[in-house]
Amino acid sequence: MEQSNNEKHLIVVGGPTASGKTAFAIRLARHFGAAIVSADSRQFYREMNIGTAKPTEEELAQAPHFLINSLSIEQEYSVGDFERGALYLLDELFQKHNIVILAGGSGLYIKALCEGLDVFPEVPLEARNLVEEEYRQKGLSFLQEELARIDPDYYKEVDRQNPHRLIRAITVFRASGQPFSSFRKEKKQARPFTPVYLQMH
The missing domain is CATH 3.40.50.300 (P-loop containing nucleotide triphosphate hydrolases)
Structure with missing residues (x-):
């Protein structure tokens, strides 16, 4: 028993x-x-x-x-x-x-x-490197705008001043086609x- x-x-x-x-x-x-x-x-x-x-x-x-x-x-x-x-x-x-x-x-x-x-899904290193390169060239505001566009739900709660969190969420979306917020457990x-x-x- x-x-x-x-x-x-x-x-x-x-x-x-x-x-x-x-x-x-x-x-x-x-x-x-x-x-x-x-x-x-x-x-x-x-x-x-x-x-x-x-x-x-x-x-x-x-x-x-x-x-x-x-x-x-x-x-x-x-x-x-x-x-x-x-x-x-x-x-x-x-x-x-x-x-x-x-x-x-x-x-x-x-x-x-x-x-x-x-x-979360496995993310290829190349995909992450690509987003990091975009961040280096275009800055934090690019990451913020991109995340607001592809995943408004996560954008509302994420620390928008933390580039690592933003890069992670954008990379997951690009690798899977699904927003980062959809993988979070209820x-x-x-x-x-x-x-x-x-x-x-």
């Missing part, structure tokens, strides 16, 4: 750097006898220690921690890799515990784990746990 999702809870501790997330996550982990999984993309890397507010050795010893110092900056690692790896890890942890703590910093990584990523993916969000300030 399958267990209900409601029996497994992922307590997501979010908030800015130096907001007390680490200490609070450790208190929760000790209270519930739970493990802590990091969703802070800078804490994954062994070589990144400045400005990342990584837990100290003393803090790491107070509760089981996962996905801290687990990678080298030489390794390629995407948010999709995190989603797959963290889901596999949670599956193992939830076999022993009903509660796991997710200590977050990176909103995209938290969303990927709790709701799933939107799936529905969250089912997860075998219930997220509980706590925001530190």
Whole structure:
């Protein structure tokens, strides 16, 4: 008999750097006898220690921690890799515990784990290079006007001052013939746990 999702809870501790997330996550982990999984993309890397507010050795010893110092900056690692790896890890942890703590910093990584990523088509490198060249020649206003023309829905919500976001959306449209907004999920993916969000300030 399958267990209900409601029996497994992922307590997501979010908030800015130096907001007390680490200490609070450790208190929760000790209270519930739970493990802590990091969703802070800078804490994954062994070589990144400045400005990342990584837990100290003393803090790491107070509760089981996962996905801290687990990678080298030489390794390629995407948010999709995190989603797959963290889901596999949670599956193992939830076999022993009903509660796991997710200590977050990176909103995209938290969303990927709790709701799933939107799936976009593969974009040929040449197509992206072409749009980047147009940006270099014609500037940001060209990207803004082009996106407003081909995908007004996404244009309303995107950060229009961020050329990388605009280039990505235009490239997806040119490669697929479909607007970028059409690939974004309306529905969250089912997860075998219930997220509980706590925001530190």
